[in-house]
Amino acid sequence: MTQELLDTMPALRIGRPLVVAIDGPSGSGKSSVSKEVARRLRLAYLDTGAMYRALTWYCVTNGIDLDDAASVEQASRDLVLELSTSPQQEFVRVGGVDVTDAIREPAISSAVSAVATTLGARTELIRRQRELIEKHHRRMVVEGRDITTVVAPGAEVRMLLTASEEARLRRRGIQLGGTQNAEQLAAQVTHRDAKDSTVVNFTQAADGVVTLDSSDLDFEQTVDAALVIVTKVLNRD
């Protein structure tokens, strides 16, 4: 879809609220596709997974027991977090420390589910996510696991981005530069999803949520398909 066409669509005019909520499993392309969709639609961008990762980094760094729900919940309130909401720039800082790369390390990926399944911590991060959406006047692409269902069920556009398990494992393997063997990849993709889905459902689209299956699409085709969904949903309403 050309930029000229997008820029002239009345439904996409600046000033109107436009929350695009995108959920999906690990490796489905949420972060990369959402960021590009935000750039194309000139919207802010929120990676909610980065918030769960930042909280995990904070807990691990401060020796907080991840099995102690009360301590993890307290940590979620103490967390001093700065997170980029620009799709042009990526940074995450915790207490002034740059953790942009550290939160993507396999050690954090393996620990993050323990934090993400602590309900009290979810409540606090969801509160912060909603605050960020309001701060951006509801003009934002927000991606995660529970955005379409819990964080922003009233979003103008709600999408579930999926891909086959095989495609997701392959993509994550390439993304990590071939450093992980099959077992390590499965731990970071399939097993993590299994743990995470005990608290949120991101495998089936809720009512009103459009599914985009990217298994047989390349990155550009997926971005284009997501933009088509956005324009169709907006022109329908």
Ligand SMILES: Nc1ncnc2c1ncn2[C@@H]1O[C@H](COP(=O)(O)OP(=O)(O)O)[C@@H](O)[C@H]1O
């Ligand atoms: N449709 C696609 N086809 C091929 N690779 C893709 C596609 N979408 C995303 N990718 C790549 O797959 C990897 C995982 O995507 P990412 O956006 O990190 O997924 P998620 O945020 O859902 O875990 C990235 O390297 C990304 O560039």
Ligand SMILES: Nc1ccn([C@H]2C[C@H](O)[C@@H](COP(=O)(O)OP(=O)(O)O)O2)c(=O)n1
């Ligand atoms: N809205 C969200 C976003 C992420 N999470 C959890 C689930 C994931 O295991 C972690 C990290 O999310 P992230 O989107 O960075 O995960 P990926 O590695 O991109 O699949 O956070 C969540 O529970 N709810």
